[in-house]
Amino acid sequence: MNADPAELAKFSELAHRWWDMESEFRPLHEINPLRLDWIDGLAPISGRRVLDVGCGGGILADSMARKGADVLGIDLADKALKVAQLHALEAGTRGVKYREVSVEALAAEQPASFDVVTCMEMLEHVPQPASVVKACADLVKPGGWVFFSTINRSPKSFLFAIVGAEYVLGLLPRGTHEYQKMIRPSELAAHCRAAALDLQQTRGMEYNPLTRRYWLSANTSVNYMFATRKPL
Template sequence: MKFLCFSQNFEVLAIKSQDSEIEHFSSLSEHWWDVNGPLRTLHAINPVRLNFLRSCIGVDGLSILDVGCGGGIFSEELAKIGGNITAIDLSDELIQVALSHSALNDLKINYQVKELKHFDNSTQFDVICCMEMIEHVDNPNELLSDIATRLKPGGILIGSTLTRTPVSFALAIVAAEHLLGIIPKGTHSYEKFLLPSEINTKLQNHGLSLFKTNGINYNPLTGRASLSKTITSNYIFAAKKND
């Protein structure tokens, strides 16, 4: 089902292909580290994502894979708290941004332009992070299967995405993209949003047990984000691979 925004300034919202998703985010590469730029909400929720991860697992010395790392906003924070970080993205432009920025901060992060399924199956990680990416892929089942394969037994997946409800459509697309302009237009496709129950089912199908979920709230007036017990739009979750 597609929603139409009843304003001549609004675009008709449709499902984007994965190639167009990559092109969209690559076009934002020069603004990736501008905390007041078009990706300011990503910077605002970054501490919240990190706090959630740290409430689930200590990362010092662990091998961590950041899937869909973009320009490295989350990868750098993981490296700062002692993780051994490999970070991958399909955008060469964003990986170049990530490499340049991590060099400025003398951070050792193994950045690669690579698709997760192209890792050798014997390569496994203690933790895999997949932040704000699930809603941008064509096949989330395939993505979660690849993640499960590359997690060590007992390993942890930390992921975040958006729920598919009229409220999330109003907040994440109508308000955030069109009315307030706090994220670039065309960032989201509503049809790719997933209910928490759908995520849970997909995780179970791939041998992953969901053990923690929180909503992520963002206040555009203050520019601050926080965790919530209720899920209205964005949410973050943790799942453990069965031993």
């Protein structure tokens, strides 16, 4: 296998944090089945070529590969990618590869190459979300699906996603989100229209801190997801 054991060992401790269900990444593990089922329900991914933009440690990418998709996960965080690669090796996950490349650079290299593109919890962390949306649109084949998830910029999201999740409940590290970078659904919809993506479905994601349960709903006031398609 073309892997350096010393490099894999170096990132073992970090990998444990990404894939530890009780670490700061616990919320991503808990919402992953909801996301995966929603994506697969609208755009069945088995046998499809799928791109996961901003894949981090590979939580969604790995689960899509286990559903039978041919997955490429991309990120600009080198350490996170090494974590993802290490996990794939340890878990024996087939059908997933990772690359350190920007979505814009990949769009120039491989336009209209993927059946499904996912971009989850990334847009609120980049300076130009519209550029990411456009690149995702360029990467998907005509008739293909592009899925986004992000956080609404609203008083409720400030209370729940920042004050509640980061400071009161400690679900996320403090400073994970910046309020001014959050994106209203109307703004994301405008980015999608500008990229010639047709919005097909919107879902909100809610959380009960007492039961630690997440569920999908029509309430997009805090966390929400878009399912879009590129016209044929």
